[in-house]
Amino acid sequence: MFCCVTLCCIAEELMEMESIRFKLLLLFSLWICPLIHATEVSYCDENVEYNVKVKGVEISPNPIARGKAATFTISATTGESIYGGEMVIDVSYFGWHIHSETHELCAETSCPVSIGDFNVSYTQVLPGLTPPGSYWLKMKMFDGNKNEVTCIGFGFYIGFVSTVADIAQ
Ligand SMILES: *[C@@H]1O[C@H](CO)[C@@H](O)[C@H](O)[C@H]1NC(C)=O
Numbered sequence: 183m184f185c186c187v188t189l190c191c192i193a194e195e196l197m198e199m200e201s202i203r204f205k206l207l208l209l210f211s212l213w214i215c216p217l218i219h220a221t222e223v224s225y226c227d228e229n230v231e232y233n234v235k236v237k238g239v240e241i242s243p244n245p246i247a248r249g250k251a252a253t254f255t256i257s258a259t260t261g262e263s264i265y266g267g268e269m270v271i272d273v274s275y276f277g278w279h280i281h282s283e284t285h286e287l288c289a290e291t292s293c294p295v296s297i298g299d300f301n302v303s304y305t306q307v308l309p310g311l312t313p314p315g316s317y318w319l320k321m322k323m324f325d326g327n328k329n330e331v332t333c334i335g336f337g338f339y340i341g342f343v344s345t346v347a348d349i350a351q
Contacts, residue, residue, distance in 0.1 A: 221240070224335055239257075248340055249309075252306060259299050264287065264295040265293060267286075291303070308340070319336055
């Protein structure tokens with residue numbers, strides 16, 4: 183625990199540095215300090231001005247329990263009204279693509295989405311065999327005309343803890 187806290191502090195001190203070393207350290211601290219770090223969201227392409235800006239992601243429960251439903255709530259702001267569309271979600275584990283799914287945007291938020299703040303909340307169950315550890319989730323959002331309105335990525339963590347029900351399966 184002490185080691186974990188120390189590494190998180192080092193990572194935060196290096197927050198200003200845009201170095202590969204910092205990114206590695208951050209990945210490492212995400213791996214061991216899931217309870218301390220808030221979910222950091224990044225855009226897939228920092229050079230693109232996405233129409234939908236994402237302010238944050240909340241994951242519940244955090245860490246996610248193996249084989250159990252997890253809810254992701256994304257708070258965002260849109261510069262244009264959205265009348266429909268899709269969210270395409272890809273999950274990877276240490277760079278391995280392990281899971282994809284597509285959600286109707288209007289099933290996860292109320293449509294039409296008018297200009298300004300909105301929240302998208304969706305629940306997913308990852309395959310029961312997923313090992314504990316750090317995962318990366320990439321989410322692309324498309325409007326009704328199939329234009330990409332945003333693309334974000336963030337890390338999340340699946341805990342070691344399993345329930346009795348999991349063991350019995
Ligand atoms: C989005 O969710 C956050 C809390 O998770 C809440 O504070 C905010 O008011 C919500 N925004 C909208 C537009 O519903």
